[in-house]
Amino acid sequence: MKIRKPLVYIFLFIISFSFAQNSINYKAEREKIHDLVHTKLKVALNFDKKELNGEAWLTLKPHFYNTNKLVLDAKAMVVKQVTLNNQKLNFTNDDFQLEINLPKTYTKDEEFTVYIQYTARPEKVKDKVTNIISASKGLYFINANGIDRNKPTQVWTQGETEGSSCWFPTIDAPNQKTSQEIYITVPNKYKTLSIGLLISKTTNGNYRTDYWKFDKKHAPYLFFLGVGEFEVIEDTYKNIPVNYYVEKEYAPFAKEIFGNTPEMMQFFSDKLGVEFPWSKYSQIVVRDYVSGAMENTTAVVHGEQAYQTTGQLIDENTHENTIAHELFHHWFGNLVTSESWSNLALNESFANYSEYLWREYKYGKDDVEMYQFENEKLYLEGQNEDKSLIRYNYDDKEDMFDLVSYNKGGAILHMLRNYVGDEAFFASLKAYLKKYKYQTAEAHQLRLIFEEITGKDLNWFFNQWFFGKGHPNIEVSYDYNTIRKTVTVNILQHQATTFQFPFTIDIFEGKKRTRHRVFVEENDASFIFPFNKQPTFIQVNADGVLLCEINENKVLSDYIFQLKNAQLYAHRREALLEIAKKQEEKDAFNAVVEAMDDTAYKIRILALEKVDLINKSSKRNAIEKIKQIATTDNKTLVQASAIETLGKLIDPEMKPIFANALESKSYAVLGKALVAMYYIDKPLAIKKSKELPDEVRKILATPLTQIFIESNDDAELPFIAKSVVSGMFLFGDDTTKALYQKAFKKISKSNDTEAIQNLVSDMVVKGKQYKSFNFDKVVINLMRTMVKDQEKSTNSNKIKHVAIIKEAMSKLLE
Structure with missing residues (x-):
């Protein structure tokens, strides 16, 4: 869903908006009284009133027990009539639900279709708790009157969590699955996008009706309607249409932004052993979107932060993780859906982990380690200790969309993958998807699949990581026995609940590394390892798999060795930050300068940001190196950081470098060059800025x-x-x-x-x-x-x- 990072997560920290759970009320899966079978809609938009006039034909059947009453979610709707087989039915409706008296008692084997004529009024949707107008409208009119010349007129929907029932009557719960078709009538100048395939277009004067049809089953929150003046950039995956809906200004950049999508579809299909299960895949970028992105089946919507131009994309496609995330939902979330918001991790944790999988495949070891570090850092720095991954006692369902369901959940899946092994992990995912396709599931069903495939009892893992709270907070110490030539690694856990976990320990004798794998079961555990000569250095959590916090005492020489020899980005980064604090010592300064050659570009950037160039006359070699980086590094973001560092020197000798950078196609380089130039030639920098x-x-x-x-x-x-x-x-x-x-x-x-x-x-x-x-x-x-x-x-x-x-x-x- 609703990717909320990084923008919305930053909001959480900045405005101290708490998602703390105070309620102990159990949030059950929605009881299934009726099952949705098929949804047919005919809708027309009233731009003046910001309303939707609609007709709905809902085909349902009792889930098990006989029923003579039907209750639908229908928020702030004016319901004009309800019929069944042309017979008018009695009904009552308030601001939240539509209750219909059926003409007879139906059994679980009997399907029936009710017809509802209604007007949806998204501007009048109320919050059920406060009874005041809600920000969650479900249906959003953007610049409906066209007054804002800087913004196009658009209409789009947001279904998750329960927004679909703001624009059509339904059973708005994730444990429902329905096929759908929709007729959308709009002025001719607009394009439409919805779920499934566009079957036909019918023009009637200044208006056109587009007919979209979707034969598979998905949850009501995954419905989507998008309307606006878009350019459609066509792409394909095998025989499946892959289209990008963007404003005309961004049409030349659409394939640069979204062009990896077909390769992602191939990669995920191969990795999961389950082919992409839908008839098309479209992505649309809209204005004033209420979140980051949303995985509506076959019709993903992105906020305008997806828009980037060549000058930005040269530096980095900042939306690529989101593109992978929403695509992966088409297996985890859309094909198999979490049965309740309490089990949201079955959607969002997998989508989060897909970002890791994609970067691991596409960009390699250093890149994916940088991603993993930053993903986990967000969780570790948040206030998340009191939240389990699977939660049945949240206050509001929106509370589930947090750093635990996303970031921690992705890290947990990475730990599970490493514990059972790659072959078993992906075989289990394949079995899960095949068994529950077009259905819903809960976390225990995922566990049972893993146990069936691996033969392992995984209750301990799921109880600890899926249903438990927090993470290990570890203090590590070492005892050396030079007579026996052994070292004891002591692991003391400080959090309230003792965790069990596999743990990797690298012992270096000189530069020779020996990896040991242990399993920690107690709050206070010790492991003894032999050595031939006194260990130079010991690296714990050496593979970086365990989600944890570690405290240990190290001196400068330890950090310098770690920076030069640790395999993981996170460990090198940790060392560099500590070394940078002591650059008055020559060895530390030299280590920071050497880090500018690190294979991970973010280490190079960090070294450039942290290097101490005070007394610059004695550091000419380092400055010369930075000058080279500013023009030759293969990553423009590193070049930009080098220019920023040189700019701090306020040295007119650097002007040719800055002048050259002002011609760069990279906006990161250009921006840093303008600021650097300002401090040595203000008129030139201001002139360039205004031009x-x-x-x-x-x-x-x-x-x-x-x-x-x-x-x-x-x-x-x-x-x-x-x-x-x-x-x-x-x-x-x-x-x-x-x-x-x-x-x-x-x-x-x-x-x-x-x-x-x-x-x-x-x-x-x-x-x-x-x-x-x-x-x-x-x-x-x-x-x-x-x-x-x-x-x-x-x-x-x-x-x-x-x-x-x-x-x-x-x-x-x-």
Whole structure:
């Protein structure tokens, strides 16, 4: 689902929005009274009212017990009539459910089809607990009236968790499976996208009706409707259409962004032993999307952060993990669906791990280790100790979409893979997918499949990692016996619950490495290993498989050896960070400089960021090396980091390097070069910054903001204002956030009406977009600050500005 990283996870930290579970109420799977069999819809959009006029034909049957009443989820709908076999039925409906009296009692073998004529009113959907208008509308009209010239008119849906019942009546639960067909009537200028294949288009004057049909079974939350002016870029996998729906501006870049999709489909099909199970695969990018992406069956939707141009893609396709993630859901989540939100890990943990699998296959060891480290780091740094992977006692189903279900779950699957072995792991996944295809499952069924394939009892693993909380927090110490030539590795666990786990230990004698595999069963465990000569170094969790925190005492020489000899990116990174703290010692400084040659590009970047070039005259060799990196490294992100490091020297001798970098096709290099040039030739840097095309300036908003704020260029405040909210909350390190906080204060007090308008307009958009994360409250507080700043100022436009800000506040409070 709803990929929420990295943007939304950053929100969680920034605004301290708690997902803590206070309830002990058991959240059961939705009881199956009726089974959905087939859903047929005819819908037409009312852009003026932001409503949908619809007709639904729902085919159902009792699950087991005889029934004479049907209850459907139908949020904020006006239901005009309900019939069965042309006979009108009595019904009642409120803001949440539609209750229908059936004309007779039906048995479990009898199917029936009810017809419902209705109007969906997504702007009136309420939260069931608070009974106030909800941010989760299910159906979203973007710039419906077309007033905003900078934004296209679009309509799209978001079904997970229970948003589908905001635009058509259904049983909105993940344990339901239905085939579907839909007729969508829209103005001719729009394209549509839905589930399955486009069977026909029928034009009637200025309108067209597109008919989409899907014969397989999937859950109601996976329905999708998308409408807008899109270019469709065609691709294929075998005989399956693979299409990319993008705005015209991004059509030239669509295959650069999404072009690995067919190869991913082939790779995942081969790896799982289960061929891609659907008739097509489309991906669409929409505006103001409420999450990162969503795996609607055959019609994946992405937020506009997927849009990138060649200058960005040269550096890195930042959306590639998401593309893999949503595709993998078409096996784990769509083909086999978690029966309840408590079992969400059966969807999201597997999709998270698919990112690892793809990068391992496509980009190799260093790349996937960098990915694994950052994936686990997010979990380890979050407040997740009190949450199990499978949870039946959450407060709100949305709470399940967190760093445990995603990041920790992916790490757990990696541990399971390593414990049972590759062959057994993928054989088990194949068996699971085949047994439960087009059905639902829970975690115990996954365990039983693994036990059947491997012959192992895995209750201990699932109880500990799927149903238990936390992770090992380990203290490691060493005792050497030089007479017996043995070393004892002591492993002491500090967390409340004792974990059992396989553990790898590398013992180095000189540069000769011997790997030992042990199994830790006790809270306080010790393992004795022989050696021929005194070990030079010992690396625990040497394969990096165990999700844990480790504390051990090391000295500088240990870290230098670790940096030079450890196999894993995470271990080299740990060593480099410690070494960088002691660069007053020559060995430490030299080790940092040597790390600029590391095979992992993020180690090279970290070394460039951390190198201490104070007393630069004595460090000419290191500076010369950095100059070479700035022009020759095979990774543009490393080149950019080298330019940033050289820029800190404020040395006019570097001007030719910066000037050359200003011609780079890489936006990362260009952005760093502009800032570096600013500190040695301000007029040139400012001139170049102002000459850039608007589309490039937008992408380089952060470095340009730094230049314009530093130079007090108030003429650029309207431009800066468009990026302030994202810069303060959505991306970047502390330095970036501090920059945008400074920009916010400047704009908040300014007399520039356009800048004020741009800032509050963006606040309204972001506040509404992330309202479910309480971000609207954060934005409201910022607007109150702006009002106070304006009221205290001597600005000639302050009355006008206060009115603009208060009008924006009212829009958020609607």
